[in-house]
Amino acid sequence: MSDATAPATGPAGVRVKKMSLLEQDDRTKRRNAAEKRFQFYGLTAITVGVLALAMLLISILSNGLSAFSQSFVTFEVTLTQEQIADAEASVVKTSKYSAIIKDNFQTALAAQGLADQVSVDDAMGLISKEAAAQLRNVATARMGDDEDVSRSFTFLTNGRIDGYYKGRVTMETAARDSNISPEQLQLADQLREAGLIEKRFNWGFMTMPDASGQRPEAAGLGVAILGSLYMMLVVLCLALPIGVAASIYLEEFAPKNWLTDIIEVNISNLAAVPSIVFGILGLAIFINFAGLPQSAPIVGGLVLTLMTLPTIIIATRASLKSVPPSIRSAALGLGASKMQSVFHHVLPLAAPGILTGTIIGLAQALGETAPLLLIGMVAFVREYPAGPPEGLFDPASALPVQVYNWTQRSDPAFFERASGAIIILLIFLLFMNALAIFLRRRFERRW
Amino acid sequence: MPVLWIVVIIFAISVVGYLIGRKRALSMTDDGARGLHSLPSYYGWNVVMFAAVPSLLALAAWLLVAPLVIDGRVSALLPNETIPQVSTRGLVMEDVRRLASGIDAAISRGALTEDEAANIRTDFTNVRARLGEVGVALGSEPSQAVVNAAQRYRGLSAASGIWMTVVVLSLSAGGFGLAYSLTKAEFRARNTVERGILALLMLASTIAILTTLGIVLSMLFETTNFFRAYSWQEFFLGARWSPDFRGNSDLGILPLLWGTLYISLVALIVAVPIGLFAAIYMSEYAGPRLRSVAKPLLELLAGIPTIVYGLFALITVGPLIRDWLAQPTGWGESSSSVITAGLVMGIMLIPFVSSLSDDIINAVPQTMRDGSFGLGATKSETIRQVVVPAALPGIVGAVLLAASRAIGETMIVVMGAGAAAAQFQGGQFLNPLEAMTTVTVKIVSQLTGDTDFASPETLVAFALGLTLFVITLGLNVLALYIVRKYREQYE
Numbered sequence: 001m002s003d004a005t006a007p008a009t010g011p012a013g014v015r016v017k018k019m020s021l022l023e024q025d026d027r028t029k030r031r032n033a034a035e036k037r038f039q040f041y042g043l044t045a046i047t048v049g050v051l052a053l054a055m056l057l058i059s060i061l062s063n064g065l066s067a068f069s070q071s072f073v074t075f076e077v078t079l080t081q082e083q084i085a086d087a088e089a090s091v092v093k094t095s096k097y098s099a100i101i102k103d104n105f106q107t108a109l110a111a112q113g114l115a116d117q118v119s120v121d122d123a124m125g126l127i128s129k130e131a132a133a134q135l136r137n138v139a140t141a142r143m144g145d146d147e148d149v150s151r152s153f154t155f156l157t158n159g160r161i162d163g164y165y166k167g168r169v170t171m172e173t174a175a176r177d178s179n180i181s182p183e184q185l186q187l188a189d190q191l192r193e194a195g196l197i198e199k200r201f202n203w204g205f206m207t208m209p210d211a212s213g214q215r216p217e218a219a220g221l222g223v224a225i226l227g228s229l230y231m232m233l234v235v236l237c238l239a240l241p242i243g244v245a246a247s248i249y250l251e252e253f254a255p256k257n258w259l260t261d262i263i264e265v266n267i268s269n270l271a272a273v274p275s276i277v278f279g280i281l282g283l284a285i286f287i288n289f290a291g292l293p294q295s296a297p298i299v300g301g302l303v304l305t306l307m308t309l310p311t312i313i314i315a316t317r318a319s320l321k322s323v324p325p326s327i328r329s330a331a332l333g334l335g336a337s338k339m340q341s342v343f344h345h346v347l348p349l350a351a352p353g354i355l356t357g358t359i360i361g362l363a364q365a366l367g368e369t370a371p372l373l374l375i376g377m378v379a380f381v382r383e384y385p386a387g388p389p390e391g392l393f394d395p396a397s398a399l400p401v402q403v404y405n406w407t408q409r410s411d412p413a414f415f416e417r418a419s420g421a422i423i424i425l426l427i428f429l430l431f432m433n434a435l436a437i438f439l440r441r442r443f444e445r446r447w
Numbered sequence: 448m449p450v451l452w453i454v455v456i457i458f459a460i461s462v463v464g465y466l467i468g469r470k471r472a473l474s475m476t477d478d479g480a481r482g483l484h485s486l487p488s489y490y491g492w493n494v495v496m497f498a499a500v501p502s503l504l505a506l507a508a509w510l511l512v513a514p515l516v517i518d519g520r521v522s523a524l525l526p527n528e529t530i531p532q533v534s535t536r537g538l539v540m541e542d543v544r545r546l547a548s549g550i551d552a553a554i555s556r557g558a559l560t561e562d563e564a565a566n567i568r569t570d571f572t573n574v575r576a577r578l579g580e581v582g583v584a585l586g587s588e589p590s591q592a593v594v595n596a597a598q599r600y601r602g603l604s605a606a607s608g609i610w611m612t613v614v615v616l617s618l619s620a621g622g623f624g625l626a627y628s629l630t631k632a633e634f635r636a637r638n639t640v641e642r643g644i645l646a647l648l649m650l651a652s653t654i655a656i657l658t659t660l661g662i663v664l665s666m667l668f669e670t671t672n673f674f675r676a677y678s679w680q681e682f683f684l685g686a687r688w689s690p691d692f693r694g695n696s697d698l699g700i701l702p703l704l705w706g707t708l709y710i711s712l713v714a715l716i717v718a719v720p721i722g723l724f725a726a727i728y729m730s731e732y733a734g735p736r737l738r739s740v741a742k743p744l745l746e747l748l749a750g751i752p753t754i755v756y757g758l759f760a761l762i763t764v765g766p767l768i769r770d771w772l773a774q775p776t777g778w779g780e781s782s783s784s785v786i787t788a789g790l791v792m793g794i795m796l797i798p799f800v801s802s803l804s805d806d807i808i809n810a811v812p813q814t815m816r817d818g819s820f821g822l823g824a825t826k827s828e829t830i831r832q833v834v835v836p837a838a839l840p841g842i843v844g845a846v847l848l849a850a851s852r853a854i855g856e857t858m859i860v861v862m863g864a865g866a867a868a869a870q871f872q873g874g875q876f877l878n879p880l881e882a883m884t885t886v887t888v889k890i891v892s893q894l895t896g897d898t899d900f901a902s903p904e905t906l907v908a909f910a911l912g913l914t915l916f917v918i919t920l921g922l923n924v925l926a927l928y929i930v931r932k933y934r935e936q937y938e
Contacts, residue, residue: 031825038827042728045721046737049745049801052794059763060755245651253645254652267655272848272923273916274855276887277662280912283894284665291514306658313655339641367752370857370887374894389451400754407761407862415762422755433750 060422066166067420070202070217071157073127073191075108077101077135079149084139094132097139098124101131101155112194118183125184126191128156130211130218156204157197159217159413161188165199168412205420209382210397210405216413219406221421223381227297227396228366230388234301235308235365240358242305243312244347250313251320252342271310278307279371287375294376295395297385303375304365311364315357319350324447352443359436363429369400377401399425450510453612457502457619461495464623468494468630475632485637493629493636496643497622502615509611517603524596539593546597547604666916669900669909676903682910688868688884690893690904698907700914702868705876706883710789710864711853713879717793719846722800729801730808731830742805749798753858760791760863772880779880781865786879788864792853799849807841807933808834840933847926851919857887864888886911 024032079100087096105127106120134155142149156162160180163169171182191197208220254260282303286292292299323346331341372378377398385394397405399421406418465488472490476482483490522540630636674682677698685699725745729738765782772786773779811834819829835842865882868889875881893908900906 031828035825035827038830039728039732042724042732045724046728046733046741046745048721049725049748049794049797050741052797053744053748055763056751056755056759056794059759063762242651242654245648246654249645249648249652253648263652263655266659268927269920269923270655270658272851272919273662274851274857274887274919276855276857276890277666277912277916280890280894280909281658281662281665284669284909285661288900289665290511306654309655309658337637337641339644363750367754369752369754369757370861370891373891376895378895400752403754403758404858404862407758418758419762422758425752426755429750429752 060419060426063416064419064421064423067205067416067423068202069199070205071162071165071192071197071199072154073157073197074152074154075105075196077104077149077151077153079135079139079142081143081146081148084143084149087136087139088143093136097132097135101127101135108196112191112196114187114190114194118187122181122184123187125180126157126161126188126197128158128217129215131155156217157188159215159411161185161197162217163413164188165192166416168416205417206424209384210380210402211382212380213409213411213414216409216411216417219414219417221399221402221424223384224397224399224402224421225424226385227300227377227381228399230297230385230392230396231301231304231398232362232366233388234298234392235304235362236358238301238305239308239312239361243309243358243361244316244354246309247313247316247320248342248347251317252338252346267310267313270306271314274370275307275368276370276374278303279374281306282371282375293393293395295379295381295397296393297396297398298392299375300372300377300398301392303371304368307368307371308361308365311361312354312358315360316350316354319353319357320346322353322447323349349445352439352445356436356440356444359432359439363432363436366428366432367400367425369398369404372398372401373404378405380405399428450506453506453615454503456616457499457506460619460623461499464494464498464626465491468492468626471627471630472632472634472636475630482632484633484635485640489636489640490630490634492640493634494623494626496640497626498619499622500643500647501622502619505618506611506615509607509615513607513611517600517607520603521596521600524599525592542593543596543600546593547600550597550601662916666909666913669906670913673903673906673910676906682907686871688889690907692902692904696904698903700886700911702871702876703884703886703889703911704914705869705871706785706864707854707885707887709869709879709883710785710792710860710885711850713785713789714792714796714853715846715850717790718796718800718849721793722797722849723804723842725797726801726804726808727830727835730805731826731834742802745798745801747798748794749802751795753795753856754862756791756795757858757862760787760859764791765863768880776880778878779882781882783863783865783882784880785864785883788860789879791863792856792859795856795859796849796852799852800845803845803848803930804838804842807838807845807930810841811837838933840929844926844930844933847922847929851922851926854922855887855915855919857891860885860888861891866892886915890915 077100083096083100087093087100090096102120102124105123109120109123135153138149138153158180160169160174160177161184164174164180164185169177169180169185171185174180174182174185188197204218205220206225207222208218209223210220211218250260250263254263282299286299286302287294292302327345327349328341331345332338336344377396378401379395379397381395381397383394385391385396403418403421403425406414406421469487469491472483473479473487480487518540521543525539525543682698682700684701685697686701687697687699688702690696690698725741729742733741761783765784765787768784768787768790769780769782773781773784815833815837816829819833820826824832864885866884866888867882868884869876876883890908890911893905893911
């Protein structure tokens with residue numbers, strides 16, 4: 001008699017509950033439900049994470065995409081040489097040009113039959129205050145030519161008018177706003193129908209320098225992009241060679257002793273030091289002690305170099321480590337010196353990994369803000385820095401700092417600009433990371 | 448001579464040195480490269496090394512040290528009574544430097560001749576107006592003492608520039624000559640060059656130590672300055688933070704520390720469960736398809752700069768929480784609050800927790816899971832009772848690393864947490880919908896804008912920085928120690 005045919009009674013004759021594989025008892029049900037719940041928690045966690053990412057991106061995109069289009073007003077401007085000479089001789093040059101724009105705008109309005117809608121002063125409120133400077137740039141370039149300037153000009157519209165087309169400003173808010181009136185908005189609508197005002201892609205956002213808090217429409221990222229570019233240049237020129245040299249020493253030559261132990265612990269700790277501490281370092285050492293100028297890309301570059309070094313060193317060491325020892329032995333066997341085996345064989349084989357690590361380090365440095373605030377990069381800079389190397393010492397801004405700067409201003413138009421700047425920053429980062437992934441896929445060797 | 452030119456000349460000497468060194472080595476033997484100890488190019492590199500490295504190092508050292516020496520000499524010239532009551536020696540020196548560079552600029556633009564510049568007297572010339580004409584703006588009309596100091600400054604700078612040029616270029620030429628005379632057929636050029644390269648590699652690897660030293664020393668130096676002006680007991684134990692640049696401010700760190708820890712706690716409450724469950728699901732349940740999509744997406748969160756999170760907190764999360772949570776409950780009205788900053792920071796920390804925990808859970812040996820399955824446990828029971836306990840030390844390490852991130856995070860709190868320090872009177876400091884400031888926010892606000900490095904209100908930032916550095920360093924060391932210990936357990 002086998003167990004299988006034995007009656008379902010216990011030793012003492014107690015009936016044991018029937019056990020079926022097809023029917024779950026309560027305990028199993030509970031355990032399976034717990035299993036389901038647990039899986040559900042996990043899925044929820046992933047979903048929440050991905051949703052957060054999606055929300056972040058949607059928020060930035062929906063706020064920022066409109067920064068790339070801008071409304072412009074276009075009309076014919078005639079500028080005689082006498083007017084130019086007169087304006088240039090005056091003390092308040094831009095207000096002279098402003099008056100010229102006013103006259104021409106009045107003519108343009110009259111041609112559309114709109115001149116009597118609002119006073120011409122109100123109509124001028126539609127045009128950005130930047131227009132006079134823009135006209136002056138053209139005028140000074142043409143000064144001394146014998147011909148008068150007569151062509152159609154495209155000026156930025158005032159930030160409020162632009163906001164009206166983007167839904168930020170409404171008739172109700174305009175009624176409470178001292179800078180714009182509902183009548184001006186109505187005129188803007190008519191001008192738009194007449195084709196004088198139109199919305200188009202705004203290249204100026206990427207090329208123009210920052211503008212004061214009164215004229216958000218003219219604020220651009222030109223100086224910030226250039227400043228970030230200069231800093232990345234400094235980081236690349238310093239962090240790559242120093243990082244690679246340090247990793248080669250630590251990985252290939254360093255004896256195992258307390259000194260190299262300290263260096264290694266140091267590097268892994270530096271990678272986790274808060275970025276703002278590097279800003280304090282930059283302020284104390286590079287600006288106060290070494291006397292380098294504030295807001296200069298060179299200081300930002302140096303600080304970011306020190307921050308990026310650990311990343312590059314860790315990546316470089318990993319990729320040096322992944323080159324198999326047989327390569328080194330083969331080189332040594334053929335009579336190469338240790339140095340030759342490293343520089344002629346190991347380093348080229350590790351190069352893709354090093355490049356990938358460097359690009360990722362650069363991408364980190366590009367988005368870093370906190371240390372740059374401390375070394376004075378928040379300053380309002382309107383002048384483009386000169387070409388390198390002198391330009392490295394000129395004041396400049398940086399992309400992430402410009403974003404921070406804009407969020408500190410009161411006009412809500414700057415929030416749109418800040419989100420737009422973030423989009424540009426993210427595009428740069430996306431491009432750099434894609435390049436890193438491409439390099440890794442294309443050149444990485446599996447041994 | 449401008450520094451750029453000196454560098455160009457050294458570079459030119461190096462190029463010529465390479466060619467000549469190589470040629471000389473080859474001309475030393477009859478049977479070409481075979482008669483040499485090293486490959487011919489090593490002889491060239493040897494000359495380059497001797498000509499360029501010492502001279503460039505000397506140039507860098509000179510550029511670093513000379514301004515300090517000149518400042519010290521000129522500063523000694525300024526008698527104490529010439530420094531106005533409202534000013535400090537540092538500010539006067541700033542004037543001196545600006546005036547000196549202004550005079551130089553005026554000369555280079557032809558507005559002043561050398562002789563005129565050398566004889567500037569405040570009694571005869573309106574220096575400020577004169578320099579204003581060439582676009583050099585001075586804050587105020589300089590006193591005669593400042594003008595004298597500026598003249599001395601210019602003289603010393605010019606002399607230093609000349610000496611630097613002479614010393615650096617003669618070092619370069621000397622190195623060139625030495626290496627040239629060393630170049631013989633039996634000279635071990637490769638060994639020399641390789642020793643030189645090794646020295647450079649070692650130098651590069653010490654930069655990490657120098658950075659740490661720089662961080663610690665610079666902050667220690669300024670912190671001791673701060674504690675000379677403000678008592679350390681009041682700093683560490685003071686329960687009020689209200690800086691006032693007119694003096695008489697309360698600079699207690701406790702309110703800031705409380706804000707930092709509170710926000711970090713909220714962030715960890717958000718990040719740890721989400722990150723941990725995501726890691727568990729991805730390593731134990733998810734198929735390769737979900738894993739290949741979800742893992743990079745979550746890691747994308749780690750690659751986004753913190754300023755983006757800051758903006759997210761400022762324009763989306765903050766107003767949302769204010770309109771839907773704070774105002775209906777009446778607990779707060781500002782859009783910046785502990786919850787805003789903590790929530791957004793928590794999102795930022797998810798990938799830190801999840802990817803580290805993922806690695807650690809994957810490192811738990813499969814045999815432990817198999818044993819548990821063999822005893823009839825379900826998957827979730829295995830995870831809860833076997834895998835997670837086994838991985839616990841590593842997970843704790845990951846959480847500690849995330850905590851250190853949260854404490855040191857700056858941009859999110861600058862833009863999302865507000866600027867008001869916690870008030871310990873009343874229960875408001877526990878309210879998560881209230882705006883609250885942190886250590887990092889105050890470092891930024893005390894060190895941006897016009898700063899005066901003599902007042903405790905500015906110097907306190909260094910003490911805050913040092914405190915922050917010590918706390919995060921402690922957490923990191925502890926976390927790394929735990930993670931390393933854990934790794935060894937299963938290797």
